[in-house]
Amino acid sequence: MSLTPRVLEIRQKVLSRNDEIARGLRERLRAHGVFTINLVSSPGSGKTRLLEVLLGRLVGAGIRAHALVGDLATDNDAQRLARSGAPVRQILTQGRCHLEAEMITQHLEGWDLDACDLLVIENVGNLVCPSSYDLGEDARVALLSVTEGEDKPLKYPSIFNSADVAIITKVDLAEACEADLGALHANLQAIRPGIAVFETSARTGAGLDAVLAWLDGRLSEAHAASGTPGR
16 A cells, blocks of 8 residues: 555645745744845855855945855854854754745744844755745845756756756866856746856855845845835
8 A cells, every 4th residue: 555645645634844944934034134044055055154254244244144055963053154244044954955034933933133134044954855945035046056067957947946046156167177167047047947056156256246245136126125224
């Protein structure tokens, strides 16, 4: 006898509960004027390094950015990000390959959301499971490096189709690894037509101004929508 129907039923209930928590979390964050992004990528894409540099520049510009970091084990990434001066908390998933909305709610406890402009959630390195879980974010940002291959969006369509923005990382290595950036852009647009794409390098700083300009625009929109003053 196949157990598939029962497995599907349990999965649907889990996702339904997660979506309900995520909706409440999104409303709460928006009421405080907090813009929230969910960073997703495969392991080794340079997600933490890019975020470390971006947080440093945001804090330096007076943006009150906070970060939650998901990993199966260790708080190594949280320690790295804390060097930016932003408040950072580690979420240990104890073997789960993704973050869930309830984890975000629990780890926000004690933070003054009125003292937060931007919440960045660094998801567990995985391009499959995180695509199914809404974390209450305003924007899902999918990262992929030039070293991963131009066909990455085609191999993992769900995560890129659900993303609002794509960031190509490590573009300083594009020539060395013979990456075809034109093909990469074409594949992203094939999966998610019209998606905004930024080419970046955390090492050289290339493309970071464009990402920060996009963030600044979204922060202004979040403040205006909530009625909170711009900061």
